[in-house]
Amino acid sequence: VIAGPCSIESYAQFSETAQAVKKAGAAALRGGIFKMRTKADSFQGLGGEAFEIVKRVTQETGMPMVSEITDPRQVGALSEVVDAFQVGSRNMHNYELLKELGRQKKPVVLKRGFTAYLDEWISAAEYIEREGNSNIVFCERGIRTFERSTRNTLDLSAVPYIKQRCDFPILIDPSHATGVTELVPSMGLAAVAAGADGLLVEVHPRPENAASDGDQALDFEVFAKMMSSVEKILGALDRPIRTN
Amino acid sequence: VIAGPCSIESYAQFSETAQAVKKAGAAALRGGIFKMRTKADSFQGLGGEAFEIVKRVTQETGMPMVSEITDPRQVGALSEVVDAFQVGSRNMHNYELLKELGRQKKPVVLKRGFTAYLDEWISAAEYIEREGNSNIVFCERGIRTFERSTRNTLDLSAVPYIKQRCDFPILIDPSHATGVTELVPSMGLAAVAAGADGLLVEVHPRPENAASDGDQALDFEVFAKMMSSVEKILGALDRPIRTN
């Protein structure tokens, strides 16, 4: 389980969240440095200013860090603070970026394009692998459908579909998939029961004050409760939980 | 868990299936008598000829029977052999049929239209309830999306969404939702973990010979294995399984 805020806003916010998700059993941290936002005038992440925050928090908690890359020219700088690169849904088809990530060695969390066919997603992974990097983790985060009550529709059939075709692990991001805090825990449990290798969850100390995507973030209490049910399901199915 | 073949083909086929799903822990039987088929020249179900088969098999197994109704004029005749009516996905918007079912007393399993908004589905239930019948069970069976590798996309967020708004139970049909046998068991387990009250599963003695929808039916062995995992998850979450 990888958890953390949508955007890194300050040392206090990121540090508090990191301690809480570690205590609840998360194995790695997530947090946006460079954000992809639909509107040019929305908050775009702290960018380079977040680097020092990330270094301090990962050192203090001993947890690895995953963050999104949005431009092939960021590889060098971001490499110094993250342990794995995340390719966001909007960039799954950005093949120049994928090729650049294939030429370095850190793991790549490849989110599914919100409108990508399952087979296009597998093909996108091949762009990375062809350049020499086989350290790829899929992450399903919901697809766009006609349904308007949820932000996206989580396509859990991706889990067995990918497992039958690839050796790469697959995570589920129930936060973006639903866009509705109340629906996140059920979808997290469903993902684990479907066989997902992990979850990518947005957690924020005070979701109502988040600089981005507060509507889908869990607070610490709900996250801890979900983690406890996740452990029970894994126990029942004889699949051990990894904490790092 | 309600299980059985897509279509009732013969006494032997239905009886064998009923015994097998009973042994694996199913609480009720399903089986098509009148079928909704896209093509006018496809097999349309045995119709009235299936009535005697259903009577014998429900008596022998002591299990209740659910079957689809496709025309308001079938209510009388079907009432004599089924314990609950199923409204198929294509008829969720058939309000004249819903009103007719609201005027009788048996439970109605209301499948979600494969392109219905969640709120339209809730509104469809109101057509039944307004006429006096509150014995309604929702059943999500996948929605139409751009994805072409699966027949439909299972929208599991329906489970918590409906539970937060209605008191009616909700089932998941992982067979139609995926249309691919290999994906059915994972989606069944996911549904249970998401909080669904039950499953509606297509089971056939020899799926490869089925008169309809063989590509999504489970054989007896796979069904029994899935049931065993369902029980484990329910146990872990402290939710007891009902066997009738």
Place this chain on the structure above:
Amino acid sequence: VIAGPCSIESYAQFSETAQAVKKAGAAALRGGIFKMRTKADSFQGLGGEAFEIVKRVTQETGMPMVSEITDPRQVGALSEVVDAFQVGSRNMHNYELLKELGRQKKPVVLKRGFTAYLDEWISAAEYIEREGNSNIVFCERGIRTFERSTRNTLDLSAVPYIKQRCDFPILIDPSHATGVTELVPSMGLAAVAAGADGLLVEVHPRPENAASDGDQALDFEVFAKMMSSVEKILGALDRPIRTN
């Protein structure tokens, strides 16, 4: 071109609309008697009360009348007031209704289900034709997609697709397809240029006061202006306009 209000509300409203659309060049009238509404407590049409209104208005204008049928048991009564039956989008998969319409002789305007594959639509027409009625007119009215700014997405490729496979004429309903008055005329012209055989348009004397779907109805002036452009395009392409 078939035009008229979504629902028939009164003699005055229907008569005024009929005169206006006739003057602008429409060949037939439309108007809802039995309405399919998502919510059980929405206005459901005047039902039988509208029969006398329809008789008077069709006599006064000499125009044929098309109206929706929602239940196979309405065939007899509706036959006396309509010249053609319309099967609404929600009933395209209601095969029992289609079979019943196949057993009578009046033309059937078969709307595409808002989530039906083009090939399912052709198959639905076969349900009617198999019972003996070949007087079928297709009508595309928009499909459900992820886009949320319009009510539906008009799929104009249906026009050449159907024309290459069937001999039945095809109409376009730009009103339901967009759900936005301002977008209707452009889509009407586009439909004609794409080769559609006609349009089905919602027109209302005062759209802002309509009992249903006022947001997508044209007023008389905009309708007349669209008709004039339609004639220009048909003229340019050497396709004559039929006025009855």
Place this chain on the structure above:
Amino acid sequence: VIAGPCSIESYAQFSETAQAVKKAGAAALRGGIFKMRTKADSFQGLGGEAFEIVKRVTQETGMPMVSEITDPRQVGALSEVVDAFQVGSRNMHNYELLKELGRQKKPVVLKRGFTAYLDEWISAAEYIEREGNSNIVFCERGIRTFERSTRNTLDLSAVPYIKQRCDFPILIDPSHATGVTELVPSMGLAAVAAGADGLLVEVHPRPENAASDGDQALDFEVFAKMMSSVEKILGALDRPIRTN
């Protein structure tokens, strides 16, 4: 009207096509140099090798050239051979690329993401405009929907929707929108009638031998015939055609 092959394959192929589309009335040339392909092992365009071909053909025909850019690092080199940059559907959300294009002066043809909301598309244009370049041309090329008979569904309501909100011109690409040669001309005419400012059409001397997307390219004869009908419709609507 901008026309040309999906990919530039050779001087002979591009030159022959350019002469033919010029004769039929096209105002500008299109042709892929760097291609976005789903599969890493598909033909990815000639890349830099195509530069000389483009220079010769634009000089010979005097026609301006539009080609796709797939990486912010290509701006300098591509600038020397193209008169306008095209941002492909897969890159509409590639905001780093959009910002880079906003910092140079050539026009940008911004294709709609095949799963982008209309309002996201407008927001993407703002990324370019904010950096100083207001020379933007929208291009709708079909969206992903449940329909499987066509490659995409052309959303023509984009034309009036954009025109009511922005001052930028809008083109329609009927080739990608349908993916089926037989459907292209009707959709081209529909686009013009809907008010589109132009078309972007794939034309190939011998579509059946094309290195990419041959299934949707027009041959010279069909293209010339479509152009002649386009002129008739524009004439009827009193909108002059621009030939450069």
